[in-house]
Amino acid sequence: MKEDPRLIATRQTALDAAQKILMDEGVLHVTHGAVSKATGISRSTLYRHWPDARSLRDAAFRRIATPPNIPPKTDGPLRSDLRWLLGILMGALNDTPWGQIAPQVVAAASTDEEARLVITEFMKDRFASVEAVFAAAVGRGEITADVPVDQLIELAVAAPYFRKLIRHEALDEDWLDQHVDLLCSIAKTNSGQ
Amino acid sequence: MKEDPRLIATRQTALDAAQKILMDEGVLHVTHGAVSKATGISRSTLYRHWPDARSLRDAAFRRIATPPNIPPKTDGPLRSDLRWLLGILMGALNDTPWGQIAPQVVAAASTDEEARLVITEFMKDRFASVEAVFAAAVGRGEITADVPVDQLIELAVAAPYFRKLIRHEALDEDWLDQHVDLLCSIAKTNSGQ
DNA sequence: CTACTATGCAACAAATTGTTCTATAGGGGG
DNA sequence: CCCCCTATAGAACAATTTGTTGCATAGTAG
Numbered sequence: 001m002k003e004d005p006r007l008i009a010t011r012q013t014a015l016d017a018a019q020k021i022l023m024d025e026g027v028l029h030v031t032h033g034a035v036s037k038a039t040g041i042s043r044s045t046l047y048r049h050w051p052d053a054r055s056l057r058d059a060a061f062r063r064i065a066t067p068p069n070i071p072p073k074t075d076g077p078l079r080s081d082l083r084w085l086l087g088i089l090m091g092a093l094n095d096t097p098w099g100q101i102a103p104q105v106v107a108a109a110s111t112d113e114e115a116r117l118v119i120t121e122f123m124k125d126r127f128a129s130v131e132a133v134f135a136a137a138v139g140r141g142e143i144t145a146d147v148p149v150d151q152l153i154e155l156a157v158a159a160p161y162f163r164k165l166i167r168h169e170a171l172d173e174d175w176l177d178q179h180v181d182l183l184c185s186i187a188k189t190n191s192g193q
Numbered sequence: 194m195k196e197d198p199r200l201i202a203t204r205q206t207a208l209d210a211a212q213k214i215l216m217d218e219g220v221l222h223v224t225h226g227a228v229s230k231a232t233g234i235s236r237s238t239l240y241r242h243w244p245d246a247r248s249l250r251d252a253a254f255r256r257i258a259t260p261p262n263i264p265p266k267t268d269g270p271l272r273s274d275l276r277w278l279l280g281i282l283m284g285a286l287n288d289t290p291w292g293q294i295a296p297q298v299v300a301a302a303s304t305d306e307e308a309r310l311v312i313t314e315f316m317k318d319r320f321a322s323v324e325a326v327f328a329a330a331v332g333r334g335e336i337t338a339d340v341p342v343d344q345l346i347e348l349a350v351a352a353p354y355f356r357k358l359i360r361h362e363a364l365d366e367d368w369l370d371q372h373v374d375l376l377c378s379i380a381k382t383n384s385g386q
Numbered sequence: 387c388t389a390c391t392a393t394g395c396a397a398c399a400a401a402t403t404g405t406t407c408t409a410t411a412g413g414g415g416g
Numbered sequence: 417c418c419c420c421c422t423a424t425a426g427a428a429c430a431a432t433t434t435g436t437t438g439c440a441t442a443g444t445a446g
Binding site: 044 | 401403404405406413
């Protein structure tokens with residue numbers, strides 16, 4: 001038995017609007033009333049779908065924070081793989097809803113277990129991608145196993161996030177080139193000594 | 194003509210409570226009503242001091258986000274100076290209100306010009322401290338001027354913030370030792386080539 | 387002591403939040 | 417095509433929150 005298409009349509013319309021409000025005005029303004037006004041969906045219907053303000057906000061967060069699937073590229077060389085992967089990550093921060101919403105998820109995570117789960121899951125995926133790139137480089141013999149890979153992964157991801165979320169500095173191609181260069185030089189000079 | 198001590202007392206008591214609420218329950222719960230209930234100060238008095246919810250929240254943010262003065266230590270060696278400075282930064286993240294509040298300032302900054310100002314000012318101070326340490330190392334001839342100092346500074350500060358605010362991983366002495374080791378090895382191997 | 391001003395308190399309007407009921411319209415199964 | 421089920425819209429409603437105002441009281445400065 002299939003799900004009533006009206007349920008699906010309502011959910012989609014409502015969360016689209018909630019997402020937009022979340023990005024434009026912040027979590028404080030994501031309420032049943034605001035979503036109702038934005039969509040024309042009646043308040044009572046919204047309450048039926050999300051019984052309170054918190055579950056509505058959670059739903060909006062969760063919808064945005066779903067990590068895009070990143071097709072792996074690990075055929076080397078390291079610089080090229082890293083550049084490619086971090087390019088996607090940077091693109092996501094610059095041009096997708098995730099980039100706009102991330103600060104608010106970060107904030108929610110400090111007082112809310114649910115949001116913390118969302119973000120740590122998300123980061124685990126990111127780290128796994130970078131990890132795979134380094135592992136492949138070790139497998140090819142491009143770098144040796146005694147490189148401090150865990151630290152490098154953390155630096156690789158930390159820099160763009162810090163730059164975007166906390167410093168509000170531009171993330172552009174030039175910056176990324178420099179960043180990848182530095183990471184590679186660390187990996188190479190620490191390799192096999 | 195001195196300021197009425199009643200004004201000072203009210204401000205202090207109210208903001209103490211606002212700060213506590215901000216840390217424990219998040220920015221959403223910092224309201225005139227909540228502060229009034231927590232302090233016994235009447236709502237009308239609070240409204241007289243802070244005309245709307247936003248100015249109350251801003252005041253609470255601003256009070257916490259005031260950077261502590263860090264006495265500079267730049268007498269070398271680089272590893273020691275860096276370890277000392279980042280130790281203070283880490284301590285602040287772990288054990289002061291700033292560490293608890295930072296995520297919410299980050300979030301506010303994404304939709305609020307005022308909060309963005311608070312955080313960029315704050316970071317400018319941090320960067321200046323780290324910069325001074327590297328500059329001193331260059332001055333002593335411990336590293337050469339062609340080290341990518343700006344990138345190193347960013348990595349130095351980004352890592353602890355990312356780790357604490359976004360990954361919610363522990364910031365401890367062992368981690369910091371590794372972090373500083375890596376930074377120094379980058380600085381040294383990139384030096385004079 | 388006097389003039390000034392911050393506070394507390396109560397009453398109030400307005401907006402928001404959440405609930406419930408009914409009528410209506412859409413969808414799925416026979 | 418028809419009937420049953422269910423989702424939605426809309427309105428009415430209570431409770432809470434938000435912000436305002438007027439007045440009495442009490443603390444402060446000169």
